[in-house]
Amino acid sequence: MGYLLRLFFYGVLVRLVVLFVLGLNVRHRERLPKRGPAILAANHNSHLDAMAMISLLPLRLLPKVRPVAAADYFLRNKLLAWFALNVVGIVPLNRQRTHDKEDLLAPIAAALERGEILVFFPEGSRGEPEQLAEFKTGLARIAERRPDVPVVPVYTYGLGKALPKGEWMIVPFFVDIFVGEPLHFDGDRIAYMERYRHAMAQLALEEKHADWT
């Protein structure tokens, strides 16, 4: 039942919004992971970000695909928590430690252990629409724990225009999604984040995008 609901949500509703109301220009689709475990690491501007990326993957992978999302935001009330966990299928992540020993990345490690494909936003929150915030080092910490798992940089443009933070009405825009080459951990967190930042900057340069102010 839960899975059917999820299949309807992603297979019908999300695809209707993402592929028809919006519309995707995808480049380098062949670089997307064919199976888990893997991580899609993207810039974050909108609730639609994860939806758009999950629409890129075939439906047969759906049981294995989950967005990593903030527990404090998505589990803040019962109804939203039910929807986030059962329909959207998030991996909830606490952004702040509640006690010293808490391993914040444990849920992600467990999901990768189950062979899942995770959608992850290194910026940590949506921030100002169509503006890049600082990438946090959580991504490097995950890569350090699982150096075998490919991390695929994904650059998106337009989703923050279609549905920015604080808005509820979707306005149609074509969305660019550029997929980068998978990154692998090489032993240094700072250098790893630098490589990720560079890959994202290169993807952003593939098309000229007007500022949105």
Place this chain on the structure above:
Amino acid sequence: MSLESLHLWIPPSVLWTFGAIVALLVVATIVVALMRRGDAGKHVELAARVNSWWVLVGVFAVALLFRRGIAIGFFALLSFLALKEYLSLIPTRRADRRVLFWAYLCVPIQYWWVWQQWYHMFLIFIPVWAFLFIAMRMVLRGETKDFLRAAGTIHWGLMTMVFGLSHLAYLLVLPDGKPAVGAHGAALLLFVVLLTELNDVLQYIWGRTLGRRKVIESVSPKKTVEGLVGGALTTTLVAFLLAPVLTPLTHTDSIAVGLMIGFGGFLGDVTISAVKRDIGVKDTGTMIPGHGGILDRIDSLLFTAPLFFHFMAFFYF
């Protein structure tokens, strides 16, 4: 299954013309296959373009053949896609996000007038009502920086992608008022769309084979005088031959319409080229392999559709 059992709303002349288009595509496919013989890496773009033509003709045929309502809905969808491509391409202001929502809402409303055959509203809704409403909505938001540019670009999009294109759909209801003229809306629509797209192809072929002198280099460096004139004249010849099959046009008028589509199509094409050059992109999108975006394919129609419509409305209806 006989043709009658399908309850098509179109006349046989439209079916015959579609048959001729399919024959033309078969020839084009064979020619391209021969050109690519021995080396699959040759003419990849051309092959993709011919393949896309098959899909476009198929979609257009399905949209047109069955019911008038389906056909009108198809053009509403086309306007939506074209407007979306345009508004995604141009710089828009964050303050206008909801204004753009209202602009999108003009699409179903405009096509509703078409379906209702409310000619007066069809003509003034976007030039008057949407024009004033969008300006009001923008000014009440209070953002004055780049106001004129934003108001101008949004309205330009509505005029071309919604108002201009909806003329194609109005052809479908046009003859209802005066059945004595003996023209079928679907036949008129097929006539202008076929000639416009054929004109694009013919200008390309003439330009590639004989093109020497640039016609408007700063906008579109590949367009040549030979392509333009050769294409337009060939289109006029086809218009002259096809007019008796699909339209009530007299011989003289069919030549005038052929020239109008030939040169009007060119102007629509280079107008969208100018927009793309202004923004700094090569194609308007990636929806149609080998062609680019929706706008790259329908650019010529933005001019020829209203021109042909008002020629017909003035002289025949």
